[in-house]
Amino acid sequence: MGVEILRVFNNNVVLARTDAGSDVILTGRGLGFQARPGDTVDQEKVVRVFVPEDGRDPDNFGALISAIPPELLLLADQALAASDTGSGRRAGSTTVVGLADHISFALERLRQGIEIEYPLRAEVAHLYPAELATAGRVLELVNARLAVPLPPEEAVPIALHLVNAGFATGDLSQTYRMTGVFAQLFDVLEQTYSRPFDRDTVNAARFITHLRYFFVRAHTGRQLDDGAGRLGTAIRDAYPEAYSTALKLQAVLELRLGQPLTEDEVTYLTLHVARMVDEVRA
Template identity: 35%
Template sequence: MELKPGESATIKRVYNNNVLLAGLPDGSEMVLVGKGIGFNHRQGETVDVEAADQRFVPDGSFAASHGAGVLGDAPLEQIEVAREIMAMVQAELRLEPRLSLLVPILDHMGFAVQRAREGIKVDFPLRWEVAQLYPAEGNLGRRVVALIKEQLGVQLQDEEWVAFALHFVNQQWSTSDFSKTVSMTETIAKVFTLLSVRWQSNIDENAHSAARFVTHLRFLFARSAKATTSAVLGVDVFESVRQAYPEAAEAALEVAELIGEALNRHLGADEVSYLALHTSRLYVEMLKTENSP
């Protein structure tokens, strides 16, 4: 929210010299972050929101007070790194800097740094899946680990990039339920395993058709989270695929059943038709690869 001319924000709580929670004239709240913005200020005073380096309003995932609390507990140098990460995410993944991303990134960074300093190792079982299914987020996650070493002088466990990448994927769901992102990742990996077993062939997950399929599956999960459905095709695409590539159509039915179990709902005819379009493209590409000299 932008303040109108003549309006001011009121300090509701000062967490430290660099983080405070402000109340706006419409009754909403805003987290203000900036070096020294809370210095020598008290509850009830007015504050110039333009003086903040960054301003965050709640987006439904976290209350402003919760976000301010996490920021208030974090060392300033980690907040600065988190802000750099947010800028990278905005530039490379086209995601807006939101409190729902800043809070889990900062929270995870704090625990990861603590684990590294104490020599504690943890397991990241989705390394392969994340690398294959989310290459852009995975590459950014690796750069985040390098940035933390550069800025904080702490070498995180190499595999920490996996968790950061999943946070970036999770943000694209517009949900704070991280477990749904993990479930989606596991399910998409199972889909490719299912197809590879059915067709007795390894699928090139770096191929264009595979990347498009992954994107479609991600949007399918996102639509389910928002209780929306796919666009109506208006034609019997599934029957067309069945006639041209019966194996791809049967595979789409199995994929639909697998995804339906993960989402705890039955996929409609149009959603199955979309799956059939993608499985047919994968199937044709696989046949071309096998028949090439």
Template identity: 50%
Template sequence: MDVLRVFNNNVVLARDGNREVILTGRGIGFQAKPGQHVDDAKIVRRFVPVDGKDPDHMAQQVAGIPPEIIRLVTDAMNRTGLKEQADDKPSLVMALADHLCGAIQRAQKKQSIEYPLEAEVRSLYPDEYAKGLALVDAMNTYLGGALPRSEAVAFALHLVNAGFSGGDMSATYAMTGVIQQMIAVIESTYDIKLEQDGVNVARFITHLRYLFVRIHQHKQLDDEPQPIIDSIKTSYPRAYQCAKQLAMVVQMRLNVGLTESETAYLALHVSRVAEKAGEPQSK
């Protein structure tokens, strides 16, 4: 591999075959110049930009984070069953490392932070929250218990974001609020209370998360045969009307209209979650 750009003594951008990679390691950039061969012995970690990420911008982010923090995050991810994400999602490693830097600074200053979405994260994203707790515990083995357990909320949201948009956190915050509002609409429509930590609601939320991914990627379902859509409207009129209300929520909150196929598919999930909550579905 040959050096393309030096960002600091510990971070360089290099060419590996036909791709550009970000390499970190103590002294890897010291006195290095573009065109020079990289000292393989100094490579500690490599990041391969994906999803169209700009290598130079990502390298600048990496250069702004102490290498020991990146190593700590990577080790913690490997120890908590997140090795695949650590290898495949460099932007997630960067996001967690950047957040950890701020968390450590707050701990040193004895500052605390409250996360207003804690209840929502616990109920909407239980798997990611559990992994967030595991990350806090793993990191605290290195940090002497400096991180409060509340940081699991932030780590969980970064994990959700990595599987959803891969970009800034605003899309994930928006998704979380919209899911909560959609659940409230179903509860109001059917006069029921959904158990957000239950299996059936978890399945419904999983569907919504995939829906938001399709919206984000501009790949909504739009090929369901019209007779099937008409059958859903006829068989589950209450659920379909509720789904239309949920589509309106999406339109208002995200400025995106749902296709008729997505609305019909959503109606089936509404029918299922309402029925499982004890409300017989009228046909």
């Protein structure tokens, strides 16, 4: 039994079901031409297989893909592969489609003469330097293939797509929100201690990494809750000032996320604050 077509979006995009029972979106020139639901896919025409990730609805995902020019899907896929996202594997479907959709929209804005400023540029540069560097390479590769190149500022949203690729959620709005929260937390730290905190230090990088995965845990309902009561008491006693600051960060996170933090999460926030403060004072 071959791969069965479930829905034809256009001449080049179809929704299909594999032998294993998984729904996938297939693209390829003429793949959907005169095809009907129930037909077997012509495998020789398949150029790319897109897998709906993170619980995405296959129909909605397929409709999004069908609305993107196929040459931009191919360009996004090739640019991500050539730039080396650092994962050692091909970029996921959500990342490729998200980038292609962004390029398509950016080109349309460019044609209409609409300029957009990205207010999170400084935060992205501080918080995600590796992703921003990769985004710069992606943008360079994309522009090499476009008749009218995109402006350098487009590296910022591309970087956020790359950040988003490392998380359990395919919703880019979560990444935008996370980045804004990070900036707010560093503002709290700097106001509390009346001094700047360098985001490029090792301990700041550890703190950011912890927060990034905290967002994943919070989004999936899996906050740290190992019953580390004694450890928490010892850390609070050893770093009372850092604990007081961690409580301020807790208040911001709970307000922005709409859910309470566990004691273990606050304990680890305290540890990271203490490390960064000690580093500044050293």
